[in-house]
Amino acid sequence: MTTATATRPLSPLDHERAMREYGQRAEARAYALGNRGPIRVGADGKLLPEILESYWTHGFYVFQGVIGSEEIQELRAEIDEVLSHAPVAPDAKVDVRGRPTLDHGIIKPPYRWAKPLSDPVGGTDRNNGRHPAAMLQPEPAQDSPDWTVELLDGNLYLSDACLRLYGHPGLLTVAASILGDDFVPYNEVTFVKEPGLGPSVAWHQDGTTHWNAPDWDQGAHGFNFMTQLYPSTAGNGVWVLPGSHKHGRADIKRMVAESGSDRIEGAVPMLCDAGDTIVTNRQLVHGSFANSSPDRRITLNEGFFPRRRVLNVTTKRLTGAVETYDQARIDARTRILQIAIDARRQRFPQEKSYVYRPLAGHEDENRWNETTRAAVLKNYNQLDMFI
Numbered sequence: 001m002t003t004a005t006a007t008r009p010l011s012p013l014d015h016e017r018a019m020r021e022y023g024q025r026a027e028a029r030a031y032a033l034g035n036r037g038p039i040r041v042g043a044d045g046k047l048l049p050e051i052l053e054s055y056w057t058h059g060f061y062v063f064q065g066v067i068g069s070e071e072i073q074e075l076r077a078e079i080d081e082v083l084s085h086a087p088v089a090p091d092a093k094v095d096v097r098g099r100p101t102l103d104h105g106i107i108k109p110p111y112r113w114a115k116p117l118s119d120p121v122g123g124t125d126r127n128n129g130r131h132p133a134a135m136l137q138p139e140p141a142q143d144s145p146d147w148t149v150e151l152l153d154g155n156l157y158l159s160d161a162c163l164r165l166y167g168h169p170g171l172l173t174v175a176a177s178i179l180g181d182d183f184v185p186y187n188e189v190t191f192v193k194e195p196g197l198g199p200s201v202a203w204h205q206d207g208t209t210h211w212n213a214p215d216w217d218q219g220a221h222g223f224n225f226m227t228q229l230y231p232s233t234a235g236n237g238v239w240v241l242p243g244s245h246k247h248g249r250a251d252i253k254r255m256v257a258e259s260g261s262d263r264i265e266g267a268v269p270m271l272c273d274a275g276d277t278i279v280t281n282r283q284l285v286h287g288s289f290a291n292s293s294p295d296r297r298i299t300l301n302e303g304f305f306p307r308r309r310v311l312n313v314t315t316k317r318l319t320g321a322v323e324t325y326d327q328a329r330i331d332a333r334t335r336i337l338q339i340a341i342d343a344r345r346q347r348f349p350q351e352k353s354y355v356y357r358p359l360a361g362h363e364d365e366n367r368w369n370e371t372t373r374a375a376v377l378k379n380y381n382q383l384d385m386f387i
Helices: 012-032 049-058 069-084 160-166 169-179 252-259 327-347 370-377
Strands: 060-063 111-114 148-153 184-193 201-204 223-228 238-240 277-281 286-288 297-305 313-316 322-325
Touching: 049 060, 049 169, 060 169, 069 148, 069 160, 069 297, 160 184, 160 297, 160 327, 169 223, 169 277, 169 297, 169 327, 184 327, 201 252, 238 277, 322 327, 327 370
Parallel strands: none
Antiparallel strands: 060 277, 111 148, 148 184, 184 297, 201 286, 223 277, 223 297, 238 286, 313 322
């Protein structure tokens, strides 16, 4: 088996074969965890206790059938439309069709780029150094482009369908069940893993602020929803080390060394179908490999925090900027959630809308329309929060 210390070039085919072997050994373990099923709530309107217990035991849960085929198609179409307008390279002025790239006054560029099948952050000090070990980087095919889009930033402004998903009553019920009714949203991005191109995201834990807090617990850094627009497989999906959210900061470098490669022993892939949503504890050791598989993955990420872990906290963002999240900042960021709830109500009037308790009674101030798109959603990700 090829290891992370190999010096000869690794072909995509060799990498795919190694991943297939690794995946076959891990898939049975993943399904044996039993942490999957539909969103189910009790008489109190919260997730059933057995689902919560499974989430806290393993650090993730696969909610099946969260969105139907019609909504999946809307999401796919809108994400593809956004990708079709990407520049042909990071500094290019035209897209793949030769059209001038669009500039709508967005402060943070929506497209993040990487070299095909590369590891942009592993073993570097980027992202506050939270990716300590590099992943294998297969040689891309000769006809591969020089760059590939690995992430879209600002889902809620880029796509109305993503905004509507953000207001999904079932998912928001899950958020309240795990974090409390006053949960706080913080960031939304789209991970893009094109077949034969998608770069890796080296093993890491997401949290940075509360590891040494005297009241640290297994949920201190919140969670991410990961809604899949295509099936998530061992070859294209995110892998996790179950239960690793419980034990504080992990020595990932040691784990990789002991495993003899970037394929950590004991990890499992988060397997699911299109339309499923995975809830993932941000303290869980997780990562994804270069997508040498023939299967596309598009993941819509939505992150949430416990309010008490954010309010009046001063922290350093991944960019290095130091910020304090006061009540006004939190209020401005949560307003976007209420707008999303209204956008979903307008598109799916047959659903019972979620009531976000911190903004109950303020629904009329936060209706979804072209005015709020321009005044509130444009550049909303400047209000993102990180702990």
